[in-house]
Amino acid sequence: MKNEHGDLREELQHGYRFALALTHDRARAEDLVHEVVLRFVRSEHQVTRWVLFRSIKNLFIDELRRSQARPELVPFDENVACSIPARDDAEWDEPLHLSNGTLTHALAKIRPEERAVIYLAAVEELTAQAIADLLEWPRSTVLSLLARGRVKLRAHLEEQVDG
Amino acid sequence: MKPGMSRGLREHLKEHYLSESLATERLNELHDLLRGDEIPQRSSKSREVRLRFYVRVSAVAASLALVAIPLSYELGKRAGMSSAELQASGRREDGNRVIPDHPAVRLVAIKMHADWCNRCPLIAPIFDRIERDYGARAVLFVTLDVTDDVRRRQSEQLADALGIRWILDRELRTGIIALVDRAKQEILAIASEPDDGPLFALAISDRLPD
Known part of the structure; x- marks a missing residue:
């Protein structure tokens, strides 16, 4: 259970900063973190900084795709x-x-x-x-x-x- | 950023990002939510306790004063319907019931929906069943669709007309049904699991006049 993971405030701050790096917008970054936290509320996943980062990234990409305001986030053009x-x-x-x-x-x-x-x-x-x-x-x-x-x-x- | 500091880009970036933090109150709120300190866990608490929790939370959530908006004609205007259409149809194109505003219509069951939400199809049958049972008994059933910006704006207009805009500002997740008292601007209950239907129905019937 998530209660076993102790204090996660520092991880949340890092998650917020990573979200800020993606969005360059404080309000959107906070929204992203909030949404990710809600997704973890009923989950049995162990919450770590890296799990938060990956979820924030995935949610950010989902939102971009839904809004269709931007093309694919990463072109995967290895050349x-x-x-x-x-x-x-x-x-x-x-x-x-x-x-x-x-x-x-x-x-x-x-x-x-x-x-x-x-x-x-x-x-x-x-x-x-x-x-x-x-x-x-x-x-x-x-x-x-x-x-x-x-x-x-x-x-x-x-x-x-x-x- | 301190002006005039001559350091490497890495140090500037570190200082830039490490100076950014969530406000303490917000951080604690998210932290408690994440740890599950505030939300009773399904495995250890009964769903009835969980429902009571939501009722308790709603008291904290209600902060704005009531602005009563006459529903029927205001909603019709905002939705682009004539008053005749409004009176005749009883149901908007998006499926929401249109009923005349009346002080007795205090309870609103709100389905938070998005096409991309995986949980929404699981929760929709509860909404439909309860609407069948209580739709004619002074409960307004509304779907707020936040699939994209266009539908979110339409939902905002609808929520404005119903005086429940605050529910969108709460940024509840999709795939839930919230029972709200629109006079008090309180969330009375939330159904978030497919088998929450009976308790949600109980929350409605407890508040209806005999």
Whole structure:
């Protein structure tokens, strides 16, 4: 039973942040977490951070498909992974001068799936394989999204700094 | 984000996301729900206790003041029906019963529906059976369809007209039937399992005048 799992507040906060990475909208992120929690209320599933993340991702994709406002979340075009050279991990730590709100605006300009893998890599510090396992996407797709997301994010950040 | 900080992208992202949190009250509410602290479990408590729980929760949920809206003509206007159509049809195109507004019509049985909801077909027979039994006895039976944005907007209009918009704001899940007192804006009972029908019927009959 879920009562045996102790305090899950920290996991919920992480779930909310992951939902925020997907939606880039606080209210929608909270709604996603709420809906996922409701789905677990009568379930016997053990609730962990990763189970929450996967459920949030699945629900987010379901909602996108229902609204038909966007095409398939992940194109599963594995060839894309070869078109962008893999960046060195050192790029994450390359000094970057940012002002208030710059990152928020730049994150708004990249795709939800790119934000999601960037969040999982940078904040949750998961490897590409772990992200692939968690999101049930091919590893090459994760690598591609991560590379493209980082390139686009940096470009948008530099654009704002230059502007 | 602190301006002027020269760090790597990873550190900026961490700070950005870790500064975001659910409000404590909201977090505790979700946490209690997730742990099942507040909802009696099917395996250990009777369904009657569960029903009582929902009645208890409803007292907390009711927070808005009643705005009485004359139902029949208001609903007709919002639904694009003439008053003659409204009086004659008794039932809207979406299947909802249209009955004249009256102070006695306080009870509304609301089916939360979506085409994509797996549980909805399981719960629908309860709704149909109870509507057959109680539909003529001052209970309004309404389906709020949230399948997509268009149907959700229609449901919002209908809910507005009935003075039960607050139920949509509660963001109840689909695949349930809620019995609400629209005067008090309270949820009186919720049927969420196929065999909740008898208790739900009891919750209605207890509140009907003899």
